[in-house]
Amino acid sequence: MDSRSLTHHHHPWHKVCMHLLGPARSNYRVMNDARALQMAGYQVTIVDVVAACDPQAATEMLDGMHIRHICAPGWFVPARFKLLFLLKFFVLMLRCIVCLFGVRADIYHAHVEHAFPATYLVARLRKKGLIFDTPELTMYGPSILRWPRLRWLAVCCIRWMSRSCDSYITGSPRYISILQELYAPAHVQLLRHVPPQHKPVRNTRLQQKLGLPAHTRIALYQGYIQADRGLDLLLRAAPYLFPDIVIVLMGDGYDATICELAALIQREQLADRIKILPAVPYSELLDWTSSADLGLLLLPPAYSLSIRYCLPNKFFEYLMAGLPILSSRLDAISDMIHQYDVGQVLDELTPANIAQAINALLDDADQWHTMHTNALSASAHGLTWEEESTKLIHLYQQIILKHANRPLKWAFPYST
Numbered sequence: 001m002d003s004r005s006l007t008h009h010h011h012p013w014h015k016v017c018m019h020l021l022g023p024a025r026s027n028y029r030v031m032n033d034a035r036a037l038q039m040a041g042y043q044v045t046i047v048d049v050v051a052a053c054d055p056q057a058a059t060e061m062l063d064g065m066h067i068r069h070i071c072a073p074g075w076f077v078p079a080r081f082k083l084l085f086l087l088k089f090f091v092l093m094l095r096c097i098v099c100l101f102g103v104r105a106d107i108y109h110a111h112v113e114h115a116f117p118a119t120y121l122v123a124r125l126r127k128k129g130l131i132f133d134t135p136e137l138t139m140y141g142p143s144i145l146r147w148p149r150l151r152w153l154a155v156c157c158i159r160w161m162s163r164s165c166d167s168y169i170t171g172s173p174r175y176i177s178i179l180q181e182l183y184a185p186a187h188v189q190l191l192r193h194v195p196p197q198h199k200p201v202r203n204t205r206l207q208q209k210l211g212l213p214a215h216t217r218i219a220l221y222q223g224y225i226q227a228d229r230g231l232d233l234l235l236r237a238a239p240y241l242f243p244d245i246v247i248v249l250m251g252d253g254y255d256a257t258i259c260e261l262a263a264l265i266q267r268e269q270l271a272d273r274i275k276i277l278p279a280v281p282y283s284e285l286l287d288w289t290s291s292a293d294l295g296l297l298l299l300p301p302a303y304s305l306s307i308r309y310c311l312p313n314k315f316f317e318y319l320m321a322g323l324p325i326l327s328s329r330l331d332a333i334s335d336m337i338h339q340y341d342v343g344q345v346l347d348e349l350t351p352a353n354i355a356q357a358i359n360a361l362l363d364d365a366d367q368w369h370t371m372h373t374n375a376l377s378a379s380a381h382g383l384t385w386e387e388e389s390t391k392l393i394h395l396y397q398q399i400i401l402k403h404a405n406r407p408l409k410w411a412f413p414y415s416t
Contacts, residue, residue, distance in 0.1 A: 014400055015043045017105035019096065021075065021114045024048040024067055026252065028282050028313050029135055029171070029193045030111055036389035037396065038065050045103050047096065051076045068103070070095055076254050082147055093118050107131060107166075107399055113138045113158060120161045129399040132162055134179060135171040135193075137306035141228075159183045166399045169392075174309035174332045189395055194316040194385045200290040200376075202322075206248055207291060210275050217245045217362050220292035220323070222285070223314045225253035225261070225276070228307055230300040230328075233349055235264050238273035240355030245362060248292065250277040289321035293362055297327040298349060311336075319378045324371035326357055342375045 016037055024030050024046045038044045045066040053069045060067050072092050079085035096118035100108070107129035110119035116132055123130040138144065144151050159182070162168070168185045170176060176188045204214045219241075225231060234247050241247070249261070258276065265271055280288050289295075295318030301308040311332040318325050325343030327333050337343045346357050361368065 013043065014041075014107075014396075015045070015105040016107050016109060016396070017045045017047065017100065017103045018109045018111060019047045019100060019115045019119045020111040021049045021092070021096075023050045025062070026279060026282075027111070028195075031282065032193055032196070032385065032389070033109075033191075033392060034065055035063060035196075036385075036392055038063065040393045040396075042396070045105065047099050047103060049075055049092065049096075068099055070099055078143075078255065082150060086150075089114070097121055106403070107396060109133060112136070113154070116158060116161065120164065124164055127403075129166045129403050130164060131167050131169060131395075131399070132165045132183075132185075133169040134175070135169075137175055137178060137304070137309065139182060140178075140305035142304060155182060166402060167395055169395075172309055172311035172332045174311070178305065178309070189391065191391060192311060192316065192383075192388050193313045194379075194383055194388055195286060195313070195320050196385045197379070198286045198320055200286055200321045203287065203291045205288050205291040206277075209277070210246070210248070212246060213244075215244065217294075218292040219245060219247050219294040219296055219326070219358050219362070220250065220289065221248070221296040221298075221314075222250045222279075222289060222317065223312065225249055225251045226255055226257050228299070228303045229257075230298055230303070230349065231257070231261060232264065233298060233351060233354060234296065235261060235268070235270060235274055236351035237354040237358070238270050239268075240352055240359075241273065242359050242363070245358060246272075247274040247296075247358075248277060249274070250279065250288065252279045286317060286321050289317055289323065292321070292323055293368070294358060295321075295323040295325045295343075297325060297330065297333060298346065298354060299328055299330060300349065301329050316383065319375045319383065322372045322376045324361055324368060324375065326354075326361060340374055340378050340381070342371050342378065 018030060018034060020027060020030055034044045034046060045068065047068045049070045049072050051073045053071045058069050074088055075092055079088060100118055100122040105128060108119045108123040109131040110116040111133045113134065120130060139151060139155060162183045162185060168188045169191050170179055170188050171191060171193060173190055176190065179185065179188050206218055207214055207216050221231065221234065231249060238247055262276065265274055297315060299307050309331055315333055319342060325337060327337060327343060327345050328349055329345055329347050334345045337345055344357055344361060346353060
């Protein structure tokens with residue numbers, strides 16, 4: 001049963017407003033959710049925050065969905081001082097509230113803690129449905145943990161506000177117990193962001209783009225290029241790789257990480273062993289992924305609890321493209337790698353060990369084909385976006401019915 005078959009269960013004029021403090025177009029989780037809802041008959045509006053946009057294009061249409069942009073270039077510049085961050089956040093939150101008030105919806109859906117206060121306020125004043133989506137453990141990031149008092153205050157405020165939520169969503173099974181302890185929700189809905197069904201065809205798209213011989217084997221990292229990804233280790237592993245293996249980093253970043261990696265590549269003379277490419281449109285992503293031979297997820301587990309327990313989009317993108325996966329000891333990912341026999345988990349993250357593992361996985365043709373086949377067949381075990389999006393549509397239906405049966409009066413935060 002997919003999202004299309006659920007359309008007849010609700011009126012097609014029900015409206016949804018999603019909000020995030022980042023660009024929606026490059027946020028695959030948000031766009032997958034929005035498209036699933038739009039296909040099920042909901043009218044979807046997304047309010048996002050971007051670093052730059054044409055004032056004439058502050059509102060745009062994409063695949064039948066409205067996207068309203070709030071231009072705030074300063075939001076994407078890291079703040080070294082607590083007061084500066086609080087000031088930036090407060091000003092941006094006021095702008096978001098004003099924009100959200102201009103969107104009438106039956107359900108307001110906040111993506112990540114930073115977007116929650118503005119979404120909460122508008123949903124409460126309009127007496128509409130409210131969903132709190134926490135795809136990561138934001139409150140356990142190093143930048144938040146270094147401000148313990150501010151973090152404590154934020155957690156207390158979010159815990160109080162979240163009592164008014166109709167539902168909670170997260171992206172990793174390992175996050176659920178932590179979120180229940182942090183914010184005390186009665187139930188957290190797991191929604192794994194598997195890409196929409198795709199029939200990958202092995203190709204040489206990356207090799208052609210980079211001017212490499214067609215037989216070049218590629219170990220690919222795709223996703224945001226930022227400090228918590230441990231990508232410098234991949235660069236230092238490159239000299240130990242077999243001559244016909246190249247590491248490719250494909251994605252965008254908001255901090256100085258890309259510049260730092262590029263400088264390291266130049267300094268160590270690694271330009272022929274490691275390549276950096278910008279992110280590609282999501283509609284084309286799996287075609288690019290399918291030209292690689294190995295998916296890399298060597299994130300440092302000790303960086304944060306969010307990293308250690310993550311189950312990111314790229315894991316499922318690698319599976320969908322049939323790539324065996326080399327991962328660090330990330331609990332949720334390790335569980336699935338062992339369950340489906342689709343790769344190897346590396347405990348000791350040193351350049352030599354990483355290179356040795358890449359060489360071994362790509363040099364054993366029989367093992368590679370077994371893992372390749374297992375990755376492609378994972379969808380037969382329920383790892384499909386069609387299955388996950390059905391959970392999302394059912395959740396929305398329940399909230400619509402809940403609010404349709406509620407008396408029209410002011411209600412203080414209630415417990416779910």
